[in-house]
Amino acid sequence: MAKFLSVAGRATVSKFLDPVARRLVRLGLSANTVTIVGTIAVVAGSVLLVPRGELGWALLIVTVAVCTDLLDGAMARAKGGDTRFGALLDSTMDRIADGAILGSLAYWLAITGDRVTMVAALISLVAAEVVSYTKARAESLGVRCDVGIAERAERLVLLGIGGLLYVFSVPYGLSVVLWILAAASVVTIGQRLIYVKRQLNGAES
Template identity: 55%
Template structure:
């Protein structure tokens, strides 16, 4: 259900984003430049505002900057398809952005005395990177790994909702969201490892047959 909703939402957003993408291409802006600009925006929102406790401002900046992830993809498609380097750059900078977001909220929780919330943030930060690594490693070995209850969009939405709640003075919001996400992220790591194990086992059995 979540994947169906995500696909539908993405299709709707594409219709909005496509005219902007065409305009930027006519101006000579490259998809890679948009990717870098979006990541810089996330860093400003997360580290410049979120880490200092300005959660609403940071959330708005990060959300607007994260929308460039769809914009650069649309630009790449309109200009003839993503290049190998473009795909590599986009994936790499996504990891930078994720680390900045979760690092920022973890730091803020730690310095404001929400130590258990900070522990959840560290789990989310670590597990989120492992989720991405497992997929990349599996694909590098010729397998698929598009499974898991908490993929990147779900992780960002969850921490965003938590930041919004804490930003309107519901202090339990961010720690609670991070603990929920920590559990879901660990489950996702397990789901992906199990998925790869099953593929590897089937491949071994086929080779032995």
């Protein structure tokens, strides 16, 4: 269901982004430039705003930056498809952005004294990187690994929900969401390892 919603959401957004992407391509901008600019925006918003507790403004900046993440893909399609370097750059920038968001959040939770929720943020940070690494390593072994209940789109949605709950002063809302995110990310690592193991065992047999 989550996968279906993610695909359906992207299809809807593409109707609005594709014309913008084609115009930017005609102006001479590259998808790689948009990728880098979007990542810089996420890092700046996370590092400058989250440690000050301004999660509302940070959430707004991250949401806009996520749109640029979709926009660079639309621009690549408008130019005839992704390049191999473009795919590498996009994945690398995604890891930097995720690290900035969760790292800044963990720092803010630490300085405000919420050590329990900080642990959830740190688990989510490490698990997010491992989820991505597991997929990359599996693909280097020649097998697919696009499975799991908490891929990047789902993780960003959960973070957005947590941010909104904090903005609207819902008691323990952010803490609960972060622990859900941490648990879902760890489960996703297990799902990917099991999925890859079954593929490799089938190939070897």
